[in-house]
Amino acid sequence: MSTSGAARAACCCWPRSLPFRRVVGVEASATLCDIARANIEAVRRARGGHEHLEVVHADATTFDIPADAGLFYFYEPFSTEVCEAVLDNIEASVRQHPRAVVLCFTGRGQPDGTEGEADSPPVAAAAAQQRPQWQERCVVPSPDGVFYDALLFEHAPE
Numbered sequence: 001m002s003t004s005g006a007a008r009a010a011c012c013c014w015p016r017s018l019p020f021r022r023v024v025g026v027e028a029s030a031t032l033c034d035i036a037r038a039n040i041e042a043v044r045r046a047r048g049g050h051e052h053l054e055v056v057h058a059d060a061t062t063f064d065i066p067a068d069a070g071l072f073y074f075y076e077p078f079s080t081e082v083c084e085a086v087l088d089n090i091e092a093s094v095r096q097h098p099r100a101v102v103l104c105f106t107g108r109g110q111p112d113g114t115e116g117e118a119d120s121p122p123v124a125a126a127a128a129q130q131r132p133q134w135q136e137r138c139v140v141p142s143p144d145g146v147f148y149d150a151l152l153f154e155h156a157p158e
């Protein structure tokens, strides 16, 4: 699993109970990477485990995606334009290493923190919606409200 725009790593820690072999948080800010690693270390000390978490200081548009990365998680990280470049990177990885890939977008706010419309898709997801190779499979409703629904897209073979 790869979480792009990992910020302080909150979304890297929650999949602990899920069967991921590895979780890689990709974050462009070196300062936030340091904070994320410190947060993960604090969680490790408090609860143990989390050995499978890693934070990488990289631009998600050019990040060297692991050949086995299967789930890409986005919590309000980018504009639609940046997400276009991230999808180009993911699609190149899938062409080089064919595999099943799922995108998960959650949070309908804007990357700058302003609130989006509750009935509009997350801004990053708009990039996937415009591409035929990404098929929207389902919306997983959030118990906290429509704002935090998760939109899942699957890569369709070309």
Ligand SMILES: C[S@@+](CC[C@H](N)C(=O)[O-])C[C@H]1O[C@@H](n2cnc3c(N)ncnc32)[C@H](O)[C@@H]1O
Binding pocket: 004, 005, 006, 007, 008, 009, 010, 011, 026, 027, 028, 029, 032, 058, 059, 060, 061, 074, 075, 076, 077, 078, 082, 110, 111, 112, 113
């Ligand atoms: C709104 S925050 C996302 C919140 C985060 N997902 C969380 O759960 O707390 C957006 C993050 O994406 C990062 N970011 C923006 N563009 C990026 C890029 N091209 N590659 C990697 N990270 C990026 C920013 O540095 C910022 O930390």
